[in-house]
Amino acid sequence: MNIMLWNCRGSGGATISTLKRYLRCTKAVIAFISETRCNLDVAIKRVAELPLCNFFGVPSVGMSGGLWLLWGDDVSVKVCRSSKFFIFAEVNGKDGQKPWGLIAVYGDPARSQNVRIWEEIEEFIDQCDGYACLFGDFNAIRSLDEKSGGSQDLGSSNRLFDDWVRQMGLLDLGYHGPAFTWSNSQGGAANISQRLDRAMSTVSWTMSYHETTVFNLLRFSSDHSPLLIRTKPKPLRSRRTFRCEDWWGLKEGFTRVCQKAGSQGNSVWSETKKCFKKEVK
Template structure:
């Protein structure tokens, strides 16, 4: 299972559509979140059919810019909560309609002077419910200076406000595999700038369910943003450790033990090797012990 999130900078070019189609086929995501689609609803519907992800929420472009989409395959139990020009919020259920968790695609305001509106929105979304929650997308902000390379330094107050917002919402960065940065301004020399604007964050409840989740930064030739591929690896249930077999001394005093061993060993079957006979004998003794004594350790403890 995976989730894909990408600031595609428009779905008007054939390369963007082709590249995303290839990523969807190879990673088989349960959700795809797109930022800056710059597409009308009619075009998005055709694009969704091409991806074979015909269900979802489309926030149309505003003029010639913007546009968000969260899409998924028909049959997936995904329920819409809310949306705006900056987010799409859904709840994901398993195949039995249980174990819900919340997934929010997010787009931070591109104007730094208005980014406080984005943080207020995220804090409002947090207050709506306390279920396991993961948020992904282009936040248009960084948390520390080392998430930016080149050109002018990022405003320290801007970064602090973003960190404060994540802290208030109880959201932790999932880290990443791949390039340190997710966006490049495409320039060269002293004006070249690389920034980690795109990320995945989640609360403790979500991390407890998906402790093996991993984020990959995937370079995309059709956009100046990397695609985020969030691979959902659920926490594996603890493995049952098979107890070693021990022959209990108390069995010797029971005449039935000899009968069990002789029956399990079966000396007439010459085709069965010694290891198989030992294994069969252990199994027979375990079953006999359980039927006669129950849990032998409890019996010995009581004595």
């Protein structure tokens, strides 16, 4: 199952085009889009252009916030609760696993509501029997390793976030790709970058989806990177590259083998290579 999340910072035409490309390239079956900055009437028109056919939205407050949860027909999603900071849902996929709790988060940029958000998340995790995955823009970091530039004081709100993650026993699912998911897009010494977007899960969820991999993708049309959560890794193709070793030329009969392969391949390189491989095996 592929899940994509992105703080898009507005859902105008260029953003929708970028989002459409992201969804097609990642083959996401679930997508969480935050800070859409639009009401539900506009949202319904814009999501109609996207490849995922099912939709639940939380309208923005003026030009602030706005959340979308999108999913395809390959998965069953039941929205249980929502606010301007989160969407809680139950997911029932076709992977043979039991239903699990989806917690899509948009942390309070002002940080004042974070404690209340965490309390709501705790309650929902309890309702899911501790079987849940959390992801989104938490608007917080856990350590100074997750920040580049700016003040090197972690701050009380970030320390509280790290304490809460530890107390809940949540596991950070890590990432591949760029270390920071947000940038103020300033140049030189004025640049500040942070890992504000992440995916975490409870221990029981991780045990069921232990092969889950998270990718921080490249940023376009927003100051946040999209994230791709892949609950089962894509199998690598087993393809060995044929190489001609230098020392083969020292072996007796090597020139004869090359000449024979060339004549059988009719001087066409791809055919000659095939004939050569047969001769040297």
